[in-house]
Amino acid sequence: MAVSLLKERFELVENHSKSFKFLYDIENLQTGNRKELKDACTHLHSVLSYGEECDINGIALFGELQIFAPMLPSGSSPAKALSFLTKNGYMDTFSNIFVTLRILLTLPVSVxxxxxxxxxxxxxxxxxxxxxxxxxxxxxxxxxxxxxxxxxxxxxxxxxxxxxxxxxxxxx
Known part of the structure; x- marks a missing residue:
């Protein structure tokens, strides 16, 4: 039972890593491949959807990231990016990024x-x-x-x- 629980945990962490990996290097998103970024955003949209309900809009997230990434100070991590959003009052402007970063930063706690x-x-x-x-x-x-x-x-x-x-x- 312990082995199966550990395997399940590692699979969850691996899936989490695959889905959110592109956000760990959030400040360099504007220099990367746009098609890969768009695919990652639409994949994350499908991961964070349940039936008709969805937490984010993948296409809108893609657009927000292209505008938001150049605004970040150098060396920004997801936690610093979320802090930057809240300190500057951009939560409504970049709502998909705000929700995505909050999910990203709270999921590891559940493991x-x-x-x-x-x-x-x-x-x-x-x-x-x-x-x-x-x-x-x-x-x-x-x-x-x-x-x-x-x-x-x-x-x-x-x-x-x-x-x-x-x-x-x-x-x-």
């Missing part, structure tokens, strides 16, 4: 949740140094990951209810 889960599971195994049933590791990992939620719960009440359900004595 870390799987890494965090594996890390927590490893810590649990090291802490207990015994072999649990795999289901027990899963439950302990969920409790460790959702630690904030667990702290808010009244565990004494839960333990008392559990004890009543499992009690073998007959109450008179």
């Amino acid at each position: 870390t949740s799987g890494k965090r889960s594996f890390s927590k599971l490893k810590l649990i195994k090291i802490y207990f140094k015994i072999n649990f049933v795999p289901r027990m590791y899963s439950l302990l990992a969920i409790m460790a990951i959702e630690n904030d939620l667990l702290k808010e719960m009244d565990t004494d009440l839960i333990l008392n209810e559990f004890a009543k359900m499992k009690a073998r004595k007959i109450c008179l």
Whole structure:
């Protein structure tokens, strides 16, 4: 299961990289091949579409990038480009670029949740140094990951209810 989850994560990162790769060198877009840029924008349009709904317009993104790229200071990364957009109030003018950069910069965060889960599971195994049933590791990992939620719960009440359900004595 762990191997299949890792393969899935790597495939997601690879697809992400293929779709957004052209934006990592955003300041040099005006010197590159226009046809490749247009193809990349239309591909990104299809990636960010679901049925009739779409987050960006690929053709409009292509046009916006041609105007926006020369405006950027040298050495601009996608994060700096987004900051430049917001500081200068260009969010509405370059709306497709604004949405695309926000998606680009927030997607990698979602990949870390799987890494965090594996890390927590490893810590649990090291802490207990015994072999649990795999289901027990899963439950302990969920409790460790959702630690904030667990702290808010009244565990004494839960333990008392559990004890009543499992009690073998007959109450008179």
